[in-house]
Amino acid sequence: xxxxxxxxxxxxxxxxxxxxxxxxxxxxxxxxxxxxxxxxxxxxxxxxxxxxxxxxxxxxxxxxxxxxxxxxxxxxxxxxxxxxxxxxxxxxxxxxxxxxxxxxxxxxxxxxxxxxxxxxxxxxxxxxxxxxxxxxxxxxxxxxxxxxxxxxxxxxxxxxxxxxxxxxxxxxxxxxxxxxxxxxxxxxxxxxxxxxxxxxxxxxxxxxxxxxxxxxxxxxxxxxxxxxxxxxxxxxxxxxxxxxxxxxxxxxxxxxxxxxxxxxxxxxxxxxxxxxxxxxxxxxxxxxxxxxxxxxxxxxxxxxxxxxxxxxxxxxxxxxxxxxxxxxxxxxxxxxxxxxxxxxxxxxxxxxxxxxxxxxxxxxxxxxxxxxxxxxxxxxxxxxxxxxxxxxxxxxxxxxxxxxxxxxxxxxxxxxx
Amino acid sequence: xxxxxxxxxxxxxxxxxxxxxxxxxxxxxxxxxxxxxxxxxxxxxxxxxxxxxxxxxxxxxxxxxxxxxxxxxxxxxxxxxxxxxxxxxxxxxxxxxxxxxxxxxxxxxxxxxxxxxxxxxxxxxxxxxxxxxxxxxxxxxxxxxxxxxxxxxxxxxxxxxxxxxxxxxxxxxxxxxxxxxxxxxxxxxxxxxxxxxxxxxxxxxxxxxxxxxxxxxxxxxxxxxxxxxxxxxxxxxxxxxxxxxxxxxxxxxxxxxxxxxxxxxxxxxxxxxxxxxxxxxxxxxxxxxxxxxxxxxxxxxxxxxxxxxxxxxxxxxxxxxxxxxxxxxxxxxxxxxxxxxxxxxxxxxxxxxxxxxxxxxx
Numbered sequence: 001x002x003x004x005x006x007x008x009x010x011x012x013x014x015x016x017x018x019x020x021x022x023x024x025x026x027x028x029x030x031x032x033x034x035x036x037x038x039x040x041x042x043x044x045x046x047x048x049x050x051x052x053x054x055x056x057x058x059x060x061x062x063x064x065x066x067x068x069x070x071x072x073x074x075x076x077x078x079x080x081x082x083x084x085x086x087x088x089x090x091x092x093x094x095x096x097x098x099x100x101x102x103x104x105x106x107x108x109x110x111x112x113x114x115x116x117x118x119x120x121x122x123x124x125x126x127x128x129x130x131x132x133x134x135x136x137x138x139x140x141x142x143x144x145x146x147x148x149x150x151x152x153x154x155x156x157x158x159x160x161x162x163x164x165x166x167x168x169x170x171x172x173x174x175x176x177x178x179x180x181x182x183x184x185x186x187x188x189x190x191x192x193x194x195x196x197x198x199x200x201x202x203x204x205x206x207x208x209x210x211x212x213x214x215x216x217x218x219x220x221x222x223x224x225x226x227x228x229x230x231x232x233x234x235x236x237x238x239x240x241x242x243x244x245x246x247x248x249x250x251x252x253x254x255x256x257x258x259x260x261x262x263x264x265x266x267x268x269x270x271x272x273x274x275x276x277x278x279x280x281x282x283x284x285x286x287x288x289x290x291x292x293x294x295x296x297x298x299x300x301x302x303x304x305x306x307x308x309x310x311x312x313x314x315x316x317x318x319x320x321x322x323x324x325x326x327x328x329x330x331x332x333x334x335x336x337x338x339x340x341x342x343x344x345x346x347x348x349x350x351x352x353x354x355x356x357x358x359x360x361x362x363x364x365x366x367x368x369x370x371x372x373x374x375x376x377x378x379x380x381x382x383x384x385x386x387x388x389x390x391x392x393x394x395x396x397x398x399x400x401x402x403x404x405x406x407x408x409x410x411x412x413x414x415x416x417x
Numbered sequence: 418x419x420x421x422x423x424x425x426x427x428x429x430x431x432x433x434x435x436x437x438x439x440x441x442x443x444x445x446x447x448x449x450x451x452x453x454x455x456x457x458x459x460x461x462x463x464x465x466x467x468x469x470x471x472x473x474x475x476x477x478x479x480x481x482x483x484x485x486x487x488x489x490x491x492x493x494x495x496x497x498x499x500x501x502x503x504x505x506x507x508x509x510x511x512x513x514x515x516x517x518x519x520x521x522x523x524x525x526x527x528x529x530x531x532x533x534x535x536x537x538x539x540x541x542x543x544x545x546x547x548x549x550x551x552x553x554x555x556x557x558x559x560x561x562x563x564x565x566x567x568x569x570x571x572x573x574x575x576x577x578x579x580x581x582x583x584x585x586x587x588x589x590x591x592x593x594x595x596x597x598x599x600x601x602x603x604x605x606x607x608x609x610x611x612x613x614x615x616x617x618x619x620x621x622x623x624x625x626x627x628x629x630x631x632x633x634x635x636x637x638x639x640x641x642x643x644x645x646x647x648x649x650x651x652x653x654x655x656x657x658x659x660x661x662x663x664x665x666x667x668x669x670x671x672x673x674x675x676x677x678x679x680x681x682x683x684x685x686x687x688x689x690x691x692x693x694x695x696x697x698x699x700x701x702x703x704x705x706x707x708x709x710x711x712x713x714x715x716x717x718x719x720x721x722x723x724x725x726x727x728x729x730x731x732x733x734x735x736x737x738x739x740x741x742x743x744x745x746x747x748x749x750x751x752x753x754x755x756x757x758x759x760x761x762x763x764x765x766x767x768x769x770x771x772x773x774x775x776x777x778x779x
Contacts, residue, residue: 317507319494320472321521322572328495331520335511 057389060165071161088138115156168389204352215299223307252290256280282364299344306340424450430480442632455619458629500569500577508553515549521572539567650776653701662700680741685770690777706772715767
């Protein structure tokens with residue numbers, strides 16, 4: 001045998017390796033062209049809009065672009081005392097343009113997010129500035145409203161000078177950058193987001209646990225019953241799946257309201273009296289009950305698909321080897337269902353943490369979740385950048401859960417069927 | 418060793434799943450201590466049901482099963498102390514070989530050292546030493562099979578049940594595993610109840626074979642007796658090859674009877690299941706018991722026409738048209754190759770009456 005490996009040539013004399021590569025390259029290009037439309041579609045309809053939306057959470061160029069001269073002049077200002085005349089002048093000139101172009105309303109809205117009370121003084125300034133005379137703008141502006149002489153408002157303005165900001169994220173966890181540039185918590189009575197986050201986490205975890213406790217036996221039954229019964233049971237599990245989410249939530253409203261069927265039943269069996277009917281809707285209870293029912297199939301289906309693959313002879317083997325039914329279940333059956341439990345719990349948790357319709361309809365004030373808050377900012381305050389910041393925080397929370405799960409159980413162990 | 422003849426005892430056991438059809442009918446079966454008994458039968462004959470009743474996964478509808486003279490119908494499976502090897506091995510896929518074997522020992526709260534010792538012994542018995550840390554999925558089918566056998570034996574059960582354990586293996590592996598299991602049985606003397614539908618397997622391994630059909634034991638005897646002396650036409654048909662003649666008994670004495678065949682000829686046969694003349698019967702004859710062109714003097718001598726010749730190496734199979742039976746099979750040993758076996762030839766076929774067993778009609 002020769003020690004030197006001879007290059008294999010094709011009949012044309014080209015090395016085989018090269019001509020193979022050539023042929024493969026052609027295939028690769030064709031494969032790429034085949035998926036290219038889909039890739040384009042995903043980029044245009046998915047990556048781009050979502051990226052755009054998420055970018056809003058840090059994008060603060062609107063204010064920066066509105067007041068370019070002001071921020072330029074403010075660079076030298078140390079922020080301790082009221083700024084110099086040149087800042088006032090620059091601000092007047094910037095603002096005049098905005099008023100002339102009728103864009104000053106946006107600035108007022110934006111500045112009001114930063115500091116309450118900004119809107120009214122900006123509007124007043126817009127009316128008064130028409131009569132301003134040249135020179136000494138500091139005096140003239142401060143005479144419009146006494147808050148213009150308050151250094152805090154100017155500091156607030158300066159805080160908006162960078163093009164990018166993380167202040168929305170701070171707001172999302174009830175923190176803000178104070179006048180000294182330190183990150184501190186908002187006063188205790190205004191920490192609404194913390195409560196919302198905790199409640200969302202609580203409800204998502206609670207719903208996941210409830211779904212698991214209820215879904216596991218159902219999935220086991222589904223996997224072990226003879227065909228004709230398991231089919232029927234499967235339909236019972238899937239039927240809610242095929243019903244509109246609104247219809248299901250509305251039916252829970254009918255069931256759970258104070259004069260509803262469940263309460264009537266409680267009164268009838270004497271659990272409660274007619275005038276102490278418990279409130280089960282427009283609070284956490286309603287959210288728990290309705291969400292558990294709605295998300296149950298997402299737990300049952302992955303569990304079922306895993307349990308279906310577990311041979312019944314394994315349990316028998318466990319018993320014949322001397323394990324009590326409990327030991328056989330705990331040591332043999334249960335560990336084999338862990339991939340399904342992981343998939344089901346992850347699915348339910350992720351769905352629950354961002355759930356919107358059900359808490360919006362049956363949650364009331366104490367049962368509304370972070371997603372309702374995001375919708376509120378999207379629809380009513382129109383603070384889209386804050387909504388997008390919260391959305392991104394929610395997304396990172398989900399990714400964190402996913403990461404932890406991967407560390408603990410391993411994502412390869414997930415089975416969805 | 419105290420040899421308890423009724424170590425496992427089925428006493429008038431009936432089993433029905435739906436309350437309409439009995440899948441096991443009035444089963445009486447004694448298995449001695451240390452014996453290797455095979456339940457053999459076609460699928461649906463009730464053999465697996467019997468095994469499951471013994472293991473405790475099914476309860477008898479009627480009757481009682483005794484293990485070492487203790488009734489066990491009300492004892493749950495995990496307290497019976499019966500090892501079992503399943504058809505698909507049923508190894509725990511999430512445990513290593515070691516953990517699989519340790520499972521029955523741990524639930525019995527056996528100390529760590531004792532556990533290690535027993536597992537070592539069991540693994541060396543199936544020659545899998547060194548495989549402790551493998552997962553079942555990393556083993557070949559034959560190795561998984563051995564682990565399953567080791568696991569069923571590791572906690573020293575009094576009885577080991579095997580439910581078609583070799584069904585999923587290829588032919589060569591199946592044969593070597595047969596010998597291996599047989600040798601393990603011989604060396605540790607455990608009582609084995611084995612279920613299979615493969616007669617070769619049953620004949621190779623067992624001390625005694627219980628042939629099941631239609632929920633009943635048709636015959637319980639040693640492999641050679643089963644083959645040589647089937648008591649009814651089902652057993653004769655099911656075990657080995659068999660030539661059949663149907664006819665009517667015309668004359669019967671102590672150990673011989675005359676049977677008039679459907680084509681009018683009369684043969685001499687051995688009356689096994691027939692009592693009086695006039696009875697319809699099926700006469701069964703093993704292919705190797707009929708000789709061609711023999712010089713020995715035999716009671717039945719007929720001429721047949723060769724319809725087919727198939728060369729098998731060590732022997733040649735010849736299909737004859739004999740006495741109206743077109744599927745009469747003969748096995749001619751290779752040493753007699755010089756004989757006149759050619760398609761279409763007429764040859765003389767002879768056999769003794771004792772080998773032609775007149776059985777029931779089925």
